[in-house]
Amino acid sequence: xxxxxxxxxxxxxxxxxxxxxxxxxxxxxxxxxxxxxxxxxxxxxxxxxxxxxxxxxxxxxxxxxxxxxxxxxxxxxxxxxxxxxxxxxxxxxxxxxxxxxxxxxxxxxxxxxxxxxxxxxxxxxxxxxxxxxxxxxxxxxxxxxxxxxxxxxxxxxxxxx
Numbered sequence: 405x406x407x408x409x410x411x412x413x414x415x416x417x418x419x420x421x422x423x424x425x426x427x428x429x430x431x432x433x434x435x436x437x438x439x440x441x442x443x444x445x446x447x448x449x450x451x452x453x454x455x456x457x458x459x460x461x462x463x464x465x466x467x468x469x470x471x472x473x474x475x476x477x478x479x480x481x482x483x484x485x486x487x488x489x490x491x492x493x494x495x496x497x498x499x500x501x502x503x504x505x506x507x508x509x510x511x512x513x514x515x516x517x518x519x520x521x522x523x524x525x526x527x528x529x530x531x532x533x534x535x536x537x538x539x540x541x542x543x544x545x546x547x548x549x550x551x552x553x554x555x556x557x558x559x560x561x562x563x564x565x
Contacts, residue, residue: 405517406493408554409524413485415550416531419538420444420478420485427541428478434540435533441475443530443537448474448481450526451488454519458494463519464502492520528553 420428429441449468457463474481496517503510532551538544549557 405520405524409492409520409527410489412524412527412531413489415547416444416447416527417482417485419544419546419550420482422544423478423538424542425478427538428481429476430541432537432540435537439475440534440537441478441481443534444478444481445471445474447527447530448484448488451492451523452484454516454523455488455491457499458497458516461497461499462502463499463514466502466504525553 423440427440428444429439431437431439435443449470450465453465453468454463474484494516496515499514499516499519500511501514501519503512528551535546535551538546
């Protein structure tokens, strides 16, 4: 799980480094006027909520920072991704995840490993959207696996045999 998460983030960093800087923070019609940077910020901030909430065993994805520097500055974003890679691997333990639904806070029992998996799946989902934005702006060749769930890649490989 950690290996997959860290590898997915590494692949993303490599892609961001190849992306022409002008397109990172530029709104994209194909992304309903969001930017690649905004999707990147969203990924990073959810991981940081989990990492920062680990010690107190409380996580609230709704109360994330929304740091615009992440969505504007690709190099700052890459530094945050590196931080996630270095701080993600921790022992499993129970955590409470708080959500605000209909103006009321709801707490769910979870555990750190479950939330790491949630963040990995969430990241892959946003990578699929980011792929659309990159294809809209550039002719950059992207890995076939970018934005595709590992189980989907395995299924494709099994079908090809």
